[in-house]
Amino acid sequence: MTTYPPAQQAFSRSAPVRLWEDGFALDPYRYYADLRAQGPIGWAELAPGVPAYVVVDRRAALDLLHDTETFSHDPRPWEATVADDSPVLGMMRWRPNALFTDGADHVRYRTTLIDTFDLVEPHDLRARVHRAVHVLVSRFGPRGEADLVGDFARPLMALVFNSLFGLPDSQSERLNAALGKMMEGGADAAEGEAEYSGYVLELIAAKAEQRGNDLPSRLLDHPAGLTPEEVAWQVFLTLGAGHEPTANLVSNALSRILGNPDYYSTLTNGARPVMDAVVEVLHHETPLANYGIHFARKPHSFHGVWIRAAVPVVISYGALAYFAEQEHGDARHPGDASHLSWSAGPHACPVKQHTLLIATEAIERLTQWLPDLEPVLPREGLAWRPGPFHRSLTALPVRFTPRSPDQPGDRL
Template identity: 80%
Template sequence: MNAYPARADAFTLSAPVRLWEEGFAADPHAYYAALRAQGPVGWAELAPGVPAYVVTDRRAALDLLHDPATWSHDPRPWEATVPEDSPVLGMMRWRPNTLFADGDAHIRYRRSLTDAFDLVEPHDLRERVHHAVDVLVGRFGPAGSADLVTEFARPLMALIFNNLFGLPDSESGRLDAALGAMMEGGDRAAEGEAEYGRYVLELIAAKSVRRGPDITSRLLDHPLALTPEEVTWQVFLTLGAGHEPSANLVSNALSRILGNADYYSTLTSGSRPVMDAVLEVLRYETPLSNYGIHFARESVSFHGVWVQAAVPVVVSYGALGHFAEQDFAGTHHRHDASHLSFSAGEHACPVKQPALLIATEAIERLTQWLPDLQPVLPRERLSWRPGPFHRSLTALPVRFTPHSPDQAGDRS
């Protein structure tokens, strides 16, 4: 099959917008503008030689997300057209889990996940987050400086999700490194995917021998009787989907907060909730910027574009947020702008509330320990990790008054 499918005569084929370029990480807005100039559905490359349709219009995105009769999440027909060494396969190849399933299979997988997470009480999750924050602040707090990406947001999510899925804190660094390589979609993507796969297989093997009060054990014992392979791929999806976007959500929110001293003061004083900052990121700088991947069951005309089957159709949550921020700039209605960062329709995120709780509690706990965080660099000088799928800082250096959580008078 030709990697670049033909289009309807009414739609002029534009040069693909190359989302794999380093320039996309540095200035995604220029790339989103180029996509939007093509219409509601643009034409892009996710990797060299891997084209995709990209939805940049909210109405088109909602039409896509709410129409399972026209669209499928099964990538196998597309996968057969892509070289095995393609750097985006780690994020897009078919696996028997809720993300890549349709119909009854999707309902079955989704129910197993929601049931497992429903057994995690909010107060218990809050305590897990506080413990992880305290551990990390205990490491870097006495130094008076830190990188809130590599020393806080990313290791924080590794600690939290390792704990939820039943692995010890000592394994968290391995998880963080593997997922980071896979998400970037570069030369190390296959290596990251393989290492992450080994990590999950070892977890399943350990829990198959000895259960615990964790999500992995609950999936293994679920009444729907998932096979060990199905549980493996459910964990592969959920552990990764929990860690990587949540880490980026926290670091992106912290960068926006710290980049505005007045904003930061309203949060640390308690006059404005941290949730405001988290929702602002979800609306305007979402951590998973291009995903929600669908495939037309048959070639179809969609918002003026002839979409061929077996070619990915990607929802650009990043573009939707960028244009929404432009639309609301200078008005007093910014807080009313809704977002699609958790997707919509049958495949909307099944664990949205735990994700929000983790992000808000993490930021609140950090700023309670270190209320005088000061960014080392202005926000416009921060750098971003490459990759077509995410909006992810490489670093967020800060200074603060040295502090240790175990010093006299600290909260328990």
């Protein structure tokens, strides 16, 4: 059994729920039940020897997300307690960006991101998604079969976000590979973090030398006067946060749609909007299942649990949605906020509408062009990628009537 330093013995009588196990990806809800059995806040491991508190109660989550006096987003005190090769450092290491800062620094960084993304017009973003769908479906359409994770959702996000950030399509696979390794938090996480960091630093160096019509250039020219290094860390955050969770949102939604033929038919004939499927995923299978990481500024009691400083306090968005469904069935909180997938408080997702537009347009265009998509495996036979943070399919194989881009009636 793992022995924790004295500062981390808050749940010494409870064995930690190991979110890094392969079984967690297979059936996360069993692990959430084990956490909930401990109370509103459970005791877990994000990686071997890396303990964390995990919030599985909605009221506790909202209280934490809005309490900037008691909790901080700065992980540096925690970093001093973990090994340099910890596989979760890539997702949790301090960086000077909007996610890992508090107070005036957070406001400054967040404002630059909001201002910059506000310049992305919906019609322009829609056109970028349509182009990416056309590129990808043109590749696999004539085959009559595809993996909607590896052939569609993940490369589509790389194409869309590379275009927004001023990189060529040829760099898409490099981005996919680096982010995938870092997100899984496994043996290759450090390598993925290094590759992704190099990717971003090369991009910012190029934009500092010569501006373009892209997000990094706008960040460099923002009146807040961010340094190139600060811009690099905002891009590190937004490019990664945009790519991985949105790709998982698309693939998770497609798997739920295709797993229910009646549901699929209502989408393809226009009787039901794709947005319904996307919101359903946010409620039941949110792509960033465990994150929103905070740290107590000093030891204190929170919802009946003694919280130590320098120990991560993780919001389990996946558990919150699961228990909301168990307790309230189909009932929804006002404004469709019951899933909390966009977080809440001062660190709530600032680009929610952009993400929803990308996901819904991608699914709509795909199902318009290939209306007879058929899953190769039943939904219960699909495999999920390991890792404590995300809910992400390994693959989603489908078959369909082969279609070439130059066929009459092409709607792309």
